[in-house]
Every structure is written in structure tokens, then in C-alpha cells.
Amino acid sequence: MASRRITYLGQSLEIAYIKHKPNAASTSNIVFLHGWGSHKELMLQAFGGSFADYTHYYIDLPGFGASSYGELESTFDTSAVRGQMDSSLSRKAESPKVQKVDSSMPDTQAVRILDTNDYAHIVLAFLRALRVRADIIVGHSFGGKVAVLCAAIEKVDSRNEAMDCHATATQCLAMTEKNAVSEKVDSRGNAENVEKTQNEKVEVVFDKTPQNTGAKNVFNKQATSGRIFDEKVGLCSGEQGDKTWVSIDAASHKLPAFSQKANAKTNNEDSSIGDIILLSSAGIIYPKPLKVRVKIACAKIAKALHLRLPFLRANDAKTLNPTMYEIFKRVVDEDFSPIFAACRHNVSIFWGRDDKATPLESGQQIHALIPSSRLFALEGDHYFFINQTARIESMYHTKAWHIRVFGKVQGVGYRKFAKAKADELGLQGSAQNLLDGSVEIFACGDESVAARFLQALWVGPSRAQVQEVQSQPCALKQEWLDRSAFEILT
Structure with missing residues (x-):
């Protein structure tokens, strides 16, 4: 030390x-x-x-x-x-x-x-x-x-x-x-x-x-507008509104710079x-339970009467010296x-x-x-x-991408190819066919590994003909991290 x-x-x-x-x-x-x-x-x-x-x-x-x-x-x-x-x-x-x-x-x-x-x-x-x-x-x-x-x-x-x-x-x-x-x-x-x-x-x-009255509901309406929160997994699952897609150049295979939320600006x-x-x-801050409010009221009365009643202190304050106890009261709320x-x-x-x-x-x-x-x-x-x-x-180092692959990519084993490559590289996520003939892929993992995954997607299986790959950063879903392997969705 x-x-x-x-x-x-x-x-x-x-x-x-x-x-x-x-x-x-x-x-x-x-x-x-x-x-x-x-x-x-x-x-x-x-x-x-x-x-x-x-x-x-x-x-x-x-x-x-x-x-x-x-x-x-x-x-x-x-x-x-x-x-x-x-x-x-x-x-x-x-x-x-x-x-x-x-x-x-x-x-x-x-x-x-x-x-x-x-x-x-x-x-x-x-x-x-x-x-x-x-x-x-x-x-x-x-x-x-x-x-x-x-x-x-x-x-x-x-x-x-x-x-x-x-x-x-x-x-x-x-x-x-x-x-x-x-x-x-x-x-x-x-x-x-x-x-x-x-x-x-x-x-x-x-x-x-x-x-303590009314503010909580007002806050929730304002603060969570434009976001979908999945309470089951306890993780913000995405953003609403326009999506900005980045078309990936076949020669560079570079992923767009990661941003945790689409419109976030950090420097x-x-x-x-x-x-x-x-x-x-x-x-x-949340409204205190009745039991806590009663203890606080009793403590104030005891203080006015110059009585020391340590049992009325919060658990976090019981072992504090007088100065730190005053600090505790100052910072707790x-x-x-x-x-x-x-x-x-x-x-x-x-x-x-x-x-x-x-x-x-x-x-x-x-x-x-x-x-x-x-x-x-x-x-x-x-x-x-x-x-x-x-x-x-x-999880801190994990980043997520939403990828769309266009061309002759359905009915040629493309999703199985994506899963095999994702499992090989240790990526989580999913792949599914869309009605417009494209394949939609969500992938999360280390950025350098994801870049290799993107290179493989450009190649695809032997029967595929990849014309375009689009990618954009997206919000992580904890359900991806909880899966043991990359999944093919039907």
C-alpha cells in the first residue's frame, strides 16, 4: 500500500x-x-x-x-x-x-x-x-x-x-x-x-x-421516450427512429466506429x-419507506432533547466518527x-x-x-x-452490430455459414432471412474479431453471391450474451 x-x-x-x-x-x-x-x-x-x-x-x-x-x-x-x-x-x-x-x-x-x-x-x-x-x-x-x-x-x-x-x-x-x-x-x-x-x-x-409526489411518473415518461426497455433482461434493447446504415466496402471490410447510442456525442x-x-x-432518490421516515423523525426529536440513541442511525452510519456521520447525512440524499x-x-x-x-x-x-x-x-x-x-x-469490451447482407444469400446455406464463422470466432448473436431476400445478422463481441467476421460474410458459402453488406452499431441485447452460441432464427 x-x-x-x-x-x-x-x-x-x-x-x-x-x-x-x-x-x-x-x-x-x-x-x-x-x-x-x-x-x-x-x-x-x-x-x-x-x-x-x-x-x-x-x-x-x-x-x-x-x-x-x-x-x-x-x-x-x-x-x-x-x-x-x-x-x-x-x-x-x-x-x-x-x-x-x-x-x-x-x-x-x-x-x-x-x-x-x-x-x-x-x-x-x-x-x-x-x-x-x-x-x-x-x-x-x-x-x-x-x-x-x-x-x-x-x-x-x-x-x-x-x-x-x-x-x-x-x-x-x-x-x-x-x-x-x-x-x-x-x-x-x-x-x-x-x-x-x-x-x-x-x-x-x-x-x-x-x-416525492408525482415526479416519478413524469420523469419516466420524459426520460424513457424513444427507448425500448426489456424488463425481462434488464437491458435497453434498442432505439426508435431513423436508422443510419453504413455500406461496407468490399476491399476494406472496415466496421463503422462504435457508438453506444446512435446520437451520443462524446469527446x-x-x-x-x-x-x-x-x-x-x-x-x-426514492421516497423513503415509512419505517425509515419514523426513525428519522425519532432521531430528530432525540437530537432536540440532546439524547444520543445510536440504534436510530442507519446501518451505513453506525461505525462512523462524528465528522463522517455528518458527511453521511450530507451525501445520502x-x-x-x-x-x-x-x-x-x-x-x-x-x-x-x-x-x-x-x-x-x-x-x-x-x-x-x-x-x-x-x-x-x-x-x-x-x-x-x-x-x-x-x-x-x-461485457465492457463487447460491442454489437446490426448487419444486412444482400444478393443471392437465401437458400444457399448462408445462415449456417454465418453461424459456423461466429462460433469459430466466439461471437454471439443471431441470423435470419428477411422477406426482401436479404439476411439480417446481429453480432456482438470484440471489435477486432467482428471485423474478421465481416470479412467472412463478404465471401460467404460457395453457392452464395454477395452483392452488398451494410452494417451499423446497435444497442446490445443481454439475451445475446446469455446464449451459449450464435443462433439461426426462423
Whole structure:
């Protein structure tokens, strides 16, 4: 285990991490962010044997694992808070919270009560200090919120402009003015200004009192328009509307560039955050059950009476120190709907079908909100990924294509030929004859393998006469991945 000390808003933080390099020749990086109450070792245990072509960075977020926060050694420069409350920033959010670490020790300095925005800035400062680009950033639960917000803040920082998100009555993003951020690392990775975040940062503010009546149905109608969601397989199965076909040149056999959704626009090549993988991410707010609401009401009454009743705390908060408990209360009800909607990175969303902490419906809504996303539902609960990382890696790298083959391709054994070649190359999917005389093929797998498959389709069986092959990227169907082999449909 290693650690790196960074300075954030005048506070010195020791961030513990593990660097794991399965392949000495790897040049890309993958960063893992654990969930609330977890630690880097859990993520290492799960993913240490996967994504072998990447250098792994497992981070303990402040207050978890070996990255302490809110303990006696923590210090905080309160002048940094006053400096941050610059009148040039138009905010509707509450002022940053600070509290004493231990009221019995009057000389102990106050510590900042962090929110997810702070955690994202800390992760970005840490990565810049190490001069690491996160080609993939993986976030579980709370770590998923941090990962998406890292991408949003990093885009603001890199372009030096405010994020243009339009707030609704229940979902608010506080906008920052241009030049609000001084922390910059140039394209060569020079990090001499990494610690210039003492007085300035981009702040995203969340409405923590979302409406609970009526909003859910309205959201579903708006967010899922134009998409077909197959609840049986838990995966978005396609897009409605016009299709753009690409005719493949017989000489080049090149597949069109992959895009996760037809109209998604991403530009992450120059960003320090690449693709995002979400594992049962938090960020979608639902009305709390009656039992939880009663516990919250009792806790508020007990607090007013200066009574300490630890049994009223949520399970995620029972072992927290006072500072982390205040942070927990601050982050637990953040509504990330506008953050998800503003995300322009490629996002692969994985979820446990039996997840009770963050139900599958949350994943469906996140998928509906993020333009360039895809959703995979796997067996398991909130920690479904622990024994399924190899499958997650395979699904992450899997891409799908819709292929049409024209010419003399029916009644000549073309579908059997396509199946044999797909089975040989390890592709999943299906082939069927269409009424117009063409053969329709859906294929999913690694892009380089799919290119070889396309070359074979141009040749076809000996009795076939292939005149044209059209191909376009399409949404994955999980039913293809669940099949043991390529299928011929009748």
C-alpha cells in the first residue's frame, strides 16, 4: 500500500491507494472507487485479476480504509472557507459546514463536512498529483456518484467554463463563472499547480429535498421516450427512429466506429477521465419507506432533547466518527439526476437484479438519463460484481452490430455459414432471412474479431453471391450474451 499527501482547501489529506500492474507493458490506467463504508481492498479482491491490460489504482476515499478523516490529526484552514465564499460565485447552496473534531479539546481545529463534490475534487487532485489519466474510472454505489462528478468537474476545469445544466424545481446545479478554477495541469502532466485549490473550486449543489409526489411518473415518461426497455433482461434493447446504415466496402471490410447510442456525442480523448463504469451507482432518490421516515423523525426529536440513541442511525452510519456521520447525512440524499443527464462520457452501467440498496429501477433511470450509456443487469445483490468481474470486463469490451447482407444469400446455406464463422470466432448473436431476400445478422463481441467476421460474410458459402453488406452499431441485447452460441432464427 502507498499513500499520497495532497492539499485540498487548505487541508492536508493523506490518500491511501494501491497500484496494481498485472501487465508490465500496460500503458492505460483504470481507477477504482469503492462504495460508502467500503475500502480499496474489496475492490482489489474483486478486480485484481481482470482488466489485465490496464494499470490499476485502488483508492481509499477520505474517511474510509486507511485514508483517515475527521480524526485528531486532521487540520483545516477556516480562512480557506471564507475565501471560497467569493461573492462572484452565484450560489443558492448552504455555506460549507465545519465542526470541531472533539469539543472536549478546544485547541482542535475544525474539519470540513464534505459532500460528493468535495470527494470528486479530491480524487481529481490525487490523480493529477500522480500524473495519472483515468482511461476508465470504476465507481461502486457512492463511488459511482464520485466517478460521474469527476468527469463533469474535470470537463469544467479543462475547458475553463461552467457546466451548462438547467435546473428544475427539484434538481439544481449551481453554475460557476468562467475562470472559477485555478487548479490546472497542462497536457504534459506538469503538476506544479496541483495545490492551488485552497481558495477556489467548482461547486455543484444538489437539491436535497426532491419532491416525492408525482415526479416519478413524469420523469419516466420524459426520460424513457424513444427507448425500448426489456424488463425481462434488464437491458435497453434498442432505439426508435431513423436508422443510419453504413455500406461496407468490399476491399476494406472496415466496421463503422462504435457508438453506444446512435446520437451520443462524446469527446474524451483529451480529457483526464475516459470511460466510466458504474456498479449499482447511488444518485437516484426514492421516497423513503415509512419505517425509515419514523426513525428519522425519532432521531430528530432525540437530537432536540440532546439524547444520543445510536440504534436510530442507519446501518451505513453506525461505525462512523462524528465528522463522517455528518458527511453521511450530507451525501445520502443528493439527487444526481441532473449530473447524469449532463454526462457526455461513454458509460457502462452494471447492476445486480436483486439489489435492495439501489434497486434495478435506479439503473434503468440512470441509463435513460445518460445519452451515451448501456445497461447490463447481472445476477446478485448490491455486491454482485465481486465474483463476476471477468464477465463485467467481457461485457465492457463487447460491442454489437446490426448487419444486412444482400444478393443471392437465401437458400444457399448462408445462415449456417454465418453461424459456423461466429462460433469459430466466439461471437454471439443471431441470423435470419428477411422477406426482401436479404439476411439480417446481429453480432456482438470484440471489435477486432467482428471485423474478421465481416470479412467472412463478404465471401460467404460457395453457392452464395454477395452483392452488398451494410452494417451499423446497435444497442446490445443481454439475451445475446446469455446464449451459449450464435443462433439461426426462423
